[in-house]
Amino acid sequence: MALTSLELFTLFSVITCAVLYFSSHIFHAKLPLPPGPNSQRWIPSNVDLPKIRPWLTYAAEWKKLYGDLIYIRxxxxxxxxxxxxxxxxxxxxxxxxxxxxxPRRTMVVDLMGWNWLASSFPYGPWLQKHRAIFHRYLPQNDSSTRWHSLQTQETHTLLCSLLLNPTEFRHHIRTAAAGIVLKMTYGLKVGAGDEYVVLADQAIAGLAQAGIFGTYLVDYMPFLKYAPSWFSFKRKALAWRKLSHAMLNVPFASAQQEMAQGIASKCLVSQELEGISGLADKSTAxxxxKNVAGTLYVAGxxxxxxxxxxxxxxxxxxxxxxxxxxxxxxxVTGHGQRLPLFTDRPQLAFIDYVCYELLRWNPVTPLGLAHYVTEEDEYRGFRIPKGTTVLPxxxxxxHEPETYPDPLAFNPNRFAPxxxxxxxxxxxxxxxxxGRRFCPGRILAFDTIWIAVASILVVYxxxxxxxxTGALKEPAVEFTPHMLRFILYLLPALSPRVQQLRHN
Structure with missing residues (x-):
């Protein structure tokens, strides 16, 4: 049977597309993998990843050997x-x-129960439903003032707590941060020794220890999650799981209880629950x-x-x-005549520089959050396979010396124009x-840091x-070696600069 011109053209187009498709795949398959300790071997071999502060090894010894892209199997x-x-x-x-x-985090998500944490969700519609709520409540530009009053109020409470008990400065910081997030999210107030603050400390400690991908073998071999419960990692996961579930459920239940009693304040949970009250099936919504509220609680x-x-x-x-x-x-404040306000920020450029440098000097997540490659890719002549876990x-x-000269030094003035x-x-x-996984709470976090730094410097x-013996104790610049980094040892001395403040 003779083919028409249209049929011949269609057949030719299909064959051409098929040839190009398979040629492209053959070409990609022939491309080398990025350099790394075992990337060029035909038979996959195991590599002992650095266990203590791996970001330092990747940035130093391994960067000298392999460069900006390090591929490991x-x-x-x-x-x-x-x-x-x-x-x-x-x-x-x-x-x-x-x-x-x-990537799928078997230890953290499946065993420790952090499957509700939006920052760990695969990219897709489920994540977008959560991010839509984040964007309704989190400022997306520097001009937003929505939470400034709450941030200022909690900062003033922090100043008083530091005066009464300066040795517990870390707990006071945690309380202030939790106070902001719990009030805006659940409408709950916190105080010294509050159960929500203690719960956050305990739950985050477990997440920090297990957070770096591959810390536990089960991340590489997911079938190990079916191992007997007496295995060490299973026992740890079970204990941490109770804390992660409590962090999700306890404050949410308290907010629901206040709503039922008619005493709930305006907050994310109360407004969003009221918005779905007319739905026939409210469970998914x-x-x-609940997931969004819990994620904000963790982020704070x-x-x-x-x-x-x-x-x-x-x-x-x-x-x-x-x-x-x-x-x-x-x-700007008249030498302690008043506490700083957010409206003072245009006149306090150096405070901005201090806050930027704090974020750069010792970032809280030195290996970021792992990304995942959903399609095979080619970059700089290398093949990046689908299914690769990417650690930024x-x-x-x-700390690139070419970008940040003398990168280990704490130098806020580097951010001057x-x-x-x-x-x-x-x-x-x-x-x-x-990219698309940029933290939606960036501005809220920076504003909280800014008002706290500015206020503490006025008062102390x-x-x-x-x-x-009266000799000065030199503090060690040491941080925990986990996914979430905190200073290890410090007991600073605080002395009040002003005896009485007049608030505007």
Whole structure:
């Protein structure tokens, strides 16, 4: 049977597309994998990943050996470490359609029960339903003032708590951060020794320990989740699971109870639950609201807490920076005649620089949050297989000597306009993630850090503590080696700068 011209053209088009498709796949298959300790071997072999502060090894020894892209296979699991801002931007931002998902975290999600944490969701419609609520309540530009009053109020409570018991400064920071998030999310108030603050401390501690992908073998071999309960990692997971479920359910139940009693304040949970009250099947919508609220609760317990604790450390070892910041604030607030306001921010540029440097100096998530490749890709002549877990080395990115000169030094002035030319010293946005997985609470977190830093510097001098002989104790610049980093040891000395404040 003779073919018509249209049929011949269609057949030719199909054959051409097929040839191009298979040629492309053959070409990609022939491309080398990115360099790494075992990337070029035909038979996959195991690699002992660095266990203690892996971001430092990737940024130093391994970067010298392999460069900005490090490809590793562990028990058949491909992992790609991104060691520079350029490759992170090229892949996670410019090619976000392929790099915005998350790997399955068997230990954290399946065993520890963090399956409700929105930041761990694969990219797709389920995540988008959650992010829609985030965007309704979180400021998306620097001009938003929605939560400034609450942030200021909790900061003033923090100042009083530091005066009464300065040695517990970390707990006071945690309480202030939790106070903001719990009030805006659940309408709940917190106080010293509050159960919600203690719960956040305990739950986040487990997440921090297990958070880096591959910390436990079960991440590479998911079938191990069916191992007997007496295995060490299963016992840990069970204990941590109770805490993660409590963090999700306890404050949500309290908010629901206050709504039932008619005493609930206006907050995310009350407004969203009222919005779905007319639905016939509310279970899915209610779960989304609960997940969003719980994720905000977790977020309020990491970046802000870690950064403000690091602030006390930085000020105790850099009195000259503290004095410069205080001089700037004193000019604006009349030398302690009042506490700073958000409206003062345009006149307090150096306080901005201090906050930026806190985020850059020791980022709370030095390996970021793992991304996941959903389509095979080619980059710089290398093949990046589908199913690769991508670890953005935030520490390396924020400590590139070419970008941030003298990167280990705490130097807020690097962010002054005259020092941000020719690509030098960009703002530390990687501390909040990349591409489509950029943290939606970035502005809320930065505003909380800013008002706390500015207010503490008005009221207190922060210095090194002294031992029983009166000698100064030199604080160690050491942070925990986990996914979420916090200072290890510090007991700063606080002395009030003003005896009485007049509030505007």
């Amino acid at each position: 562990v028990l058949g699991n491909p992992i790609l470490v991104l060691n520079s801002a350029a490759v992170a931007s090229d892949l996670l931002e410019k090619r976000s359609s392929k790099y915005s998902s998350r 209610e779960n989304i609201i 317990a990491d970046t802000v807490v870690s950064t403000l604790a690091a602030f006390f450390l930085a000020m105790s070892i850099h009195p000259e920076i503290q004095q410069r910041a205080q001089a700037e604030i004193d000019r 080395n935030v520490w390396a990115i924020l 005259e020092n941000r030319t020719e690509g030098k010293n960009p703002l530390p946005d990687p501390a909040f993630g990349f 001098d922060i210095s090194k503590s002294r031992d029983e």
